[in-house]
Amino acid sequence: MTATLEASQAVVPGLKPVRFHQVGKAFGQGRKAVVALDQVDLEVGAGEFACLLGASGCGKTTLLNLVAGLDQPTSGRIELNSSRPAVVFQEAALMPWLTAAGNVELPLRMAGVSKAARRAKAAELLELVRLAGLGDKRPHELSGGMRQRVALARALASTTDNTGSGSGKPSLLLMDEPFSALDAITRDVLQGELLRIWRATGTAILFVTHDVREAVRLGQRVVLLSSRPGRVVQEWDVDGLSGAGETGAVDEINAALRTVISSHAAA
Ligand SMILES: Nc1ncnc2c1ncn2[C@@H]1O[C@H](COP(=O)(O)OP(=O)(O)OP(=O)(O)O)[C@@H](O)[C@H]1O
Numbered sequence: 001m002t003a004t005l006e007a008s009q010a011v012v013p014g015l016k017p018v019r020f021h022q023v024g025k026a027f028g029q030g031r032k033a034v035v036a037l038d039q040v041d042l043e044v045g046a047g048e049f050a051c052l053l054g055a056s057g058c059g060k061t062t063l064l065n066l067v068a069g070l071d072q073p074t075s076g077r078i079e080l081n082s083s084r085p086a087v088v089f090q091e092a093a094l095m096p097w098l099t100a101a102g103n104v105e106l107p108l109r110m111a112g113v114s115k116a117a118r119r120a121k122a123a124e125l126l127e128l129v130r131l132a133g134l135g136d137k138r139p140h141e142l143s144g145g146m147r148q149r150v151a152l153a154r155a156l157a158s159t160t161d162n163t164g165s166g167s168g169k170p171s172l173l174l175m176d177e178p179f180s181a182l183d184a185i186t187r188d189v190l191q192g193e194l195l196r197i198w199r200a201t202g203t204a205i206l207f208v209t210h211d212v213r214e215a216v217r218l219g220q221r222v223v224l225l226s227s228r229p230g231r232v233v234q235e236w237d238v239d240g241l242s243g244a245g246e247t248g249a250v251d252e253i254n255a256a257l258r259t260v261i262s263s264h265a266a267a
Pocket of ligand 1: 060
């Protein structure tokens with residue numbers, strides 16, 4: 001069985017899952033205000049894998065929270081043309097009392113999907129993340145990497161158009177440093193798995209990381225954010241790079257990131 005998700009069918013051509021128009025976000029007011037984001041213009045195309053790169057505290061999580069609707073911008077506008085965006089965090093944040101299958105079914109249950117349909121969907125998604133046969137395990141019985149696979153399957157369940165209305169809206173997955181708490185070998189494996197799943201599902205992904213190598217390996221496009229306030233400094237098309245091309249891009253982006261960090265330190 002190959003999971004393709006409804007997201008890959010009948011998407012209106014040219015529809016961008018998310019567009020930022022001069023978005024700003026400040027926390028607090030007056031002289032004590034922290035300007036986290038300033039005049040951010042950014043867009044993610046349907047089915048695109050975009051990586052958002054920046055130093056610690058540059059506003060990456062704030063930006064994802066705005067897309068997810070967990071917070072509101074203080075200026076500018078966010079245009080969302082996707083089915084409900086789903087977030088995968090650094091920690092899997094699974095419900096400990098539910099099985100792996102129960103966790104994946106949860107967003108489907110909340111969307112009013114029938115029991116038989118959500119069972120079938122959860123089984124399909126668990127197979128997609130290579131956890132077939134482990135659906136009855138509880139989170140504490142799984143490794144960190146396995147828990148992130150469940151979180152990914154749950155996010156895919158959540159961002160799929162479950163209304164059956166065929167809205168034609170592309171799906172969008174938001175990932176906030178999802179592999180940074182894992183050991184190097186597990187991280188490497190899951191990066192490969194994520195690419196496979198992205199190709200199989202056709203979902204757009206906005207992936208936040210501070211790891212240049214990870215951004216270049218995964219993304220088609222890498223967007224560098226400056227720090228305090230977070231602004232888009234530069235973008236690179238890194239689609240399909242390998243070998244010397246990939247190494248060259250990593251070196252160039254690393255140099256740009258160092259410049260951004262040192263200019264902030266000198267300010
Ligand atoms: N709720 C809040 N109240 C006040 N300041 C906040 C709040 N949330 C974030 N900030 C500030 O906004 C800036 C951006 O924070 P954010 O968490 O988005 O950065 P980040 O790039 O995700 O950092 P990291 O990589 O360390 O997770 C920081 O200076 C942070 O202190």
